Ligand SMILES: Nc1ncnc2c1ncn2[C@@H]1O[C@H](COP(=O)(O)OP(=O)(O)OP(=O)(O)O)[C@@H](O)[C@H]1O
């Protein structure tokens with residue numbers, strides 16, 4: 486087809502006529518500023534990791550279920566504990582569901598970063614439960630109970646690697662995760678689902694289905710750059726918000742995890 490002439494180009498908008506009510510063009514954001522305003526209306530849950538909220542326009546969209554994936558020792562548990570601690574500081578009770586590690590170990594490790602979860606338990610701002618259940622419905626009932634009791638606004642489940650074992654096949658697991666995500670969204674609970682991935686693997690989750698059911702995916706990396714290992718983080722997806730597409734350096738220090746939003750990994 487021939488290119489339209491400059492005259493034809495000028496005519497085109499008027500010939501198409503003005504947009505009518507109900508026309509999808511009217512519902513589309515008109516400019517980048519309007520787009521930013523729309524995103525800014527979304528309620529955010531600040532993560533409690535310095536630098537992290539800057540990567541997602543101010544925090545995780547509330548009510549979303551976010552997969553936090555990474556190989557061993559990449560900082561998944563520390564990240565999740567900082568997220569819950571931040572919530573508690575803001576008056577949002579949090580619940581940690583552990584299917585593997587003992588609560589005492591998790592809390593003791595967190596205390597090494599200066600996060601006093603024992604105090605939060607006393608203040609009824611935090612609860613941690615270890616379940617040795619291989620039945621999703623039972624787990625869900627227990628989870629509902631503790632969420633109601635605590636009036637929880639944040640939940641962490643560790644980990645999808647164990648949760649997935651409850652199901653005969655990965656499609657049933659995916660369906661259950663979708664239901665879980667829906668239940669959290671209805672209650673405006675922001676949640677993290679920890680997922681372990683094999684060292685050096687490019688996969689986003691243990692079973693390869695979690696990332697589709699989740700609203701967002703944050704991946705923690707540990708990679709060799711030159712002759713040193715560097716920690717980094719990226720956001721693979723995050724529904725309802727704009728987010729950084731870069732790989733950002735991350736550090737674990739005696740005070741926990743820091744993310745460097747303006748620096749890049751070379
Ligand atoms: N004080 C500290 N300073 C620097 N790095 C630390 C400090 N304490 C712990 N780390 C690092 O944090 C890592 C553990 O982080 P974390 O337990 O959150 O990772 P994880 O991804 O949950 O690990 P796992 O796969 O074992 O569950 C340790 O392997 C260590 O490298």
Ligand SMILES: [Mg+2]
Nearest residue numbers: 560561562563
């Ligand atoms: Mg861990």
